[in-house]
Amino acid sequence: MPNQNLRPPTIAVTPKDYQDLAKKLTPKPTIVRNSFWAFMVGGTICALGQVIINLFAAAGLGRQEASTAATALMILLGALLTGIGVYDEIGKYAGAGSIVPVTGFANSIVSPALEFKREGYVLGVGARLFTVAGPVLVFGITTSIVVGMVYYLWH
């Protein structure tokens, strides 16, 4: 005689049902959305850079000088926007769109320096400026020296 106390499981879920449910409840991959915003914001920053280059060129600078001056101005812009707290707001949506351009490099310099300002102007600001810029310079300059060395031996 079957035991009357044995109830069937309250939720009749097969493993497949469970997997479907889990899939439905997992947040949708945000890769496409992230890429879209990275494209839009990164593209806009570069387009702005191009407008600045064109303006410098119209003011009589050579192509190379105009490009260099525009990069410096974009660094100033990125640093200022970080200082007033706007750049990090942009970064919440833009992801790599606000990291990859040189304005993001400026942001990576100012952000930690501001955060550790209370540790002083030398070991706080001065040192923390290079939290990310340090590795960038180490890898960038080292690569350029290796490139120079290979070119020197080659020719």
Place this chain on the structure above:
Amino acid sequence: MFEMVVSAFLVGGVLCVLGQLLMDLTKPSFTPAHVLVTFVTGGAILGALGWYKPLVDIGGAGATIPLSGFGYTLAKGAIEGVSQRGFIGIFSGGVEAAAVGIAAAVLFGYLVSVTFNPKG
């Protein structure tokens, strides 16, 4: 004033998508610092191979404003340094070419950090 702006938008946008994919597909080990280092190194290597210049010719600021453009400038400078000065150019060329960017980053970074205060 608006010449090359569209191509700068497109090339710059695509480079940023590459950075975003690097981050999204390798989470969480790949931080923004890793993205920047990868772009500088990658730009320098592509520049040395002569593959980055076409991108600069097409995209203008779209190729020079991303950090890969900084790497390209470093590598290009090293090669020019060697052709002009020989051995010592290996060491001087890259940093010389990138000097304005480095100086601007240090000066503006320090001034802004001293002037403003952190939020919160």
